[in-house]
Amino acid sequence: MKNPKILIVDDNPLNLELACDVLELEGFHVTLVDSGEESIIxxxxxxxxxxxxxxxxxxMSGIDALHxxxxxxxxxxxxxxxxxxxVMAGEKDRLLAEGFDGFMQKPISPATFAAEVSAFLR
Ligand SMILES: [Mg+2]
Structure with a gap:
Protein backbone atom coordinates (compact mmCIF):
# COMPACT_ATOMS: atom_id res chain seq x y z
CA MET A 1 0.00 0.00 0.00
CA LYS A 2 1.39 3.36 -1.05
CA ASN A 3 1.30 6.24 1.47
CA PRO A 4 -1.17 4.61 3.87
CA LYS A 5 -3.28 6.88 6.06
CA ILE A 6 -2.82 6.25 9.77
CA LEU A 7 -4.99 7.74 12.51
CA ILE A 8 -3.31 7.80 15.93
CA VAL A 9 -5.58 8.26 18.95
CA ASP A 10 -3.94 9.23 22.23
CA ASP A 11 -4.76 11.68 25.00
CA ASN A 12 -1.09 12.59 25.24
CA PRO A 13 0.03 13.14 21.64
CA LEU A 14 3.38 14.52 22.78
CA ASN A 15 4.29 10.94 23.62
CA LEU A 16 3.69 10.00 20.01
CA GLU A 17 5.81 12.55 18.20
CA LEU A 18 8.49 9.95 17.62
CA ALA A 19 5.96 7.45 16.28
CA CYS A 20 4.60 10.12 13.93
CA ASP A 21 8.04 11.12 12.70
CA VAL A 22 9.05 7.52 12.03
CA LEU A 23 5.87 6.81 10.06
CA GLU A 24 6.04 10.05 8.08
CA LEU A 25 9.64 9.30 7.11
CA GLU A 26 8.36 6.05 5.60
CA GLY A 27 5.72 7.91 3.59
CA PHE A 28 2.71 7.34 5.83
CA HIS A 29 0.15 10.12 6.19
CA VAL A 30 -0.40 10.49 9.93
CA THR A 31 -3.28 12.23 11.70
CA LEU A 32 -3.30 12.61 15.48
CA VAL A 33 -6.43 13.05 17.59
CA ASP A 34 -6.55 13.16 21.38
CA SER A 35 -9.87 11.52 22.23
CA GLY A 36 -11.96 8.49 21.42
CA GLU A 37 -14.91 10.72 20.55
CA GLU A 38 -12.81 12.58 17.99
CA SER A 39 -11.46 9.33 16.52
CA ILE A 40 -14.99 8.23 15.58
CA ILE A 41 -15.79 11.55 13.89
CA MET A 60 -14.32 7.69 26.04
CA SER A 61 -11.95 4.73 26.48
CA GLY A 62 -10.17 3.11 23.58
CA ILE A 63 -12.49 0.11 23.85
CA ASP A 64 -15.61 2.29 23.62
CA ALA A 65 -14.08 4.15 20.67
CA LEU A 66 -13.41 0.82 18.95
CA HIS A 67 -17.05 -0.13 19.39
CA VAL A 87 -1.31 -4.13 30.01
CA MET A 88 -1.98 -6.53 32.80
CA ALA A 89 -1.53 -10.26 32.32
CA GLY A 90 -4.49 -11.64 30.42
CA GLU A 91 -5.62 -8.22 29.23
CA LYS A 92 -4.20 -8.76 25.75
CA ASP A 93 -6.53 -11.71 25.09
CA ARG A 94 -9.46 -9.70 26.40
CA LEU A 95 -8.61 -6.81 24.05
CA LEU A 96 -8.43 -9.10 21.04
CA ALA A 97 -11.78 -10.60 22.10
CA GLU A 98 -13.21 -7.06 22.18
CA GLY A 99 -12.43 -6.84 18.48
CA PHE A 100 -9.05 -5.13 18.21
CA ASP A 101 -6.97 -6.39 15.30
CA GLY A 102 -3.70 -6.33 17.13
CA PHE A 103 -1.60 -5.00 19.88
CA MET A 104 1.51 -2.80 20.05
CA GLN A 105 3.42 -1.61 23.07
CA LYS A 106 4.74 1.87 23.89
CA PRO A 107 7.49 2.97 23.92
CA ILE A 108 7.88 2.16 20.24
CA SER A 109 11.07 0.84 18.66
CA PRO A 110 11.92 3.39 15.95
CA ALA A 111 13.86 0.88 13.84
CA THR A 112 10.96 -1.55 13.49
CA PHE A 113 7.82 0.53 14.12
CA ALA A 114 6.88 1.27 10.49
CA ALA A 115 7.24 -2.39 9.52
CA GLU A 116 5.18 -3.48 12.54
CA VAL A 117 2.43 -1.04 11.59
CA SER A 118 2.55 -2.10 7.93
CA ALA A 119 1.93 -5.71 8.95
CA PHE A 120 -1.55 -4.71 10.15
CA LEU A 121 -2.55 -3.01 6.87
CA ARG A 122 -5.01 -4.87 4.65
MG1 LIG B 1 -3.65 7.50 27.61
Missing part, protein backbone atom coordinates in the same frame (compact mmCIF):
# COMPACT_ATOMS: atom_id res chain seq x y z
CA UNK A 42 -12.47 11.91 12.06
CA UNK A 43 -12.43 8.31 10.83
CA UNK A 44 -15.86 8.79 9.26
CA UNK A 45 -14.90 12.08 7.61
CA UNK A 46 -11.66 10.74 6.17
CA UNK A 47 -11.41 6.96 6.66
CA UNK A 48 -7.82 5.93 7.45
CA UNK A 49 -6.24 2.64 6.40
CA UNK A 50 -5.35 1.85 10.00
CA UNK A 51 -6.07 3.22 13.47
CA UNK A 52 -3.62 3.05 16.39
CA UNK A 53 -5.66 3.39 19.59
CA UNK A 54 -4.63 4.25 23.13
CA UNK A 55 -6.75 2.55 25.81
CA UNK A 56 -6.78 4.84 28.80
CA UNK A 57 -8.07 8.28 27.93
CA UNK A 58 -10.29 10.73 29.80
CA UNK A 59 -13.85 10.51 28.48
CA UNK A 68 -18.13 3.23 17.97
CA UNK A 69 -15.88 2.73 14.95
CA UNK A 70 -17.24 -0.78 14.38
CA UNK A 71 -20.84 0.50 14.46
CA UNK A 72 -20.57 2.57 11.29
CA UNK A 73 -20.52 1.02 7.82
CA UNK A 74 -17.81 3.40 6.54
CA UNK A 75 -15.39 2.53 9.33
CA UNK A 76 -16.35 -0.95 10.50
CA UNK A 77 -13.64 -2.79 8.52
CA UNK A 78 -10.72 -0.48 9.34
CA UNK A 79 -8.03 -2.35 11.28
CA UNK A 80 -7.78 -0.94 14.82
CA UNK A 81 -4.63 -1.77 16.77
CA UNK A 82 -4.06 -1.04 20.45
CA UNK A 83 -1.02 1.12 21.16
CA UNK A 84 -0.58 1.33 24.90
CA UNK A 85 2.12 1.60 27.53
CA UNK A 86 1.24 -1.40 29.62
Missing amino acids: VSQQNPPDLILMDLRMPG GIRKHAITQDIPVVVLTAS
